[in-house]
Amino acid sequence: MPRVSAVERRQDFVNAAMEVIASRGIDGATTRRIAEQAQAPLATLHYCYNSKEDLFADVYEFVGSRFQAVLDGSDPHSGLAETARQLLRGVLSCYFESHTFAAATLELFSWAQRQSENRGLGVYERAFETMRGILRKAAPGDQLSSEAIEDIVNVITSLADGFALNWLTRGDDSLADDKINLVTAVLDSWLADRIAQEATAR
Template sequence: MARITEEQRRLDLINAAIEVIAEKGVAGATTRRIAERANSPLTMIHYCFGTKEDLFYAIFEHMAVKHFGERIHVRPAVGLGRAAATVVRQIGKWASEVGPLAQTEVELMSWMVRQDTEKARMIYNMTLEVFAAKLRVGLRPDDDKHLVDVIARIIASYGDGSVLQNLTYADKASYELCLDSMAEALERLADAHRIVPAAAIL
């Protein structure tokens, strides 16, 4: 029987925690339930993460790196507006498809703010930076670079809201209409702030 690597064990525990939190909430996500779902010895949670709380924080890191960092793709120099529309569409698609992970995100974010506001801010900033990095890929010379962080925050806010909307209503047509409208609005916002060369003004 092949030995399970520590990296694979961590991933198994993260995925198990996502499922258990989605089903039972944070309060019901005991280490025993998580370990059983992962088919893992209980001691592995402490070996891989230290504490259950650190496992919960690792879920957000997993989302930022794996679900956002590796799955969002923007074409270079496509323009900030088009990049913003691309990112928000991909986030919207993610929010409508991930199932338990979306439920867990809502549960965990509320828990995290209550537990440690500073750490919650740090985790949220990590996600914002992933979005901002994707937007920077699409920048052209005439784009207003100061808008990158603003648009990243708008996308994060929309993503959080769309998760709740999708979980509550499950109305695909309305969801997609809102997503298309947000993508168009962000593209127009960025395009409206393009930098006009001084020579063109004269």
């Protein structure tokens, strides 16, 4: 049997942690359960990670990298409205492609907010900064103020997180596409009004 590298094994534990967190919550995500989910000895988990906190740091990094990859795939040359739409659909796709990812991510953010070191905030801030940069490139000239860009970022993330919670609660995958279209239409309508406000203010 080929030897599994430490990097591969750590990814196995991150994937397993996401599964356990999604099904049992943070409090139920013991190292023993995570090792069992990864089909690995508990001693191997402790060899790879000094503590559960170190493992969770990699879990947050994994969540952040998934969002980052989607955001980096947006095309700022397609115009402001279409770029904002791409960003929203990209974040939604992270949630929609996996119940496990959606449930674990929302659980992680909720739990982190209650801790002294809010790693979830770090994930949010990196995503926010990426979106700000993409929207600045998409807005021609001085079309948008920094306040407007911040508003767009906040609306995109609020719509995406609200969708994810609604989707998980109701559990109807067949309606997901309709909901995505509805959420995108809400963004389109709000964005048109926000851009009009900017034009009036100039």
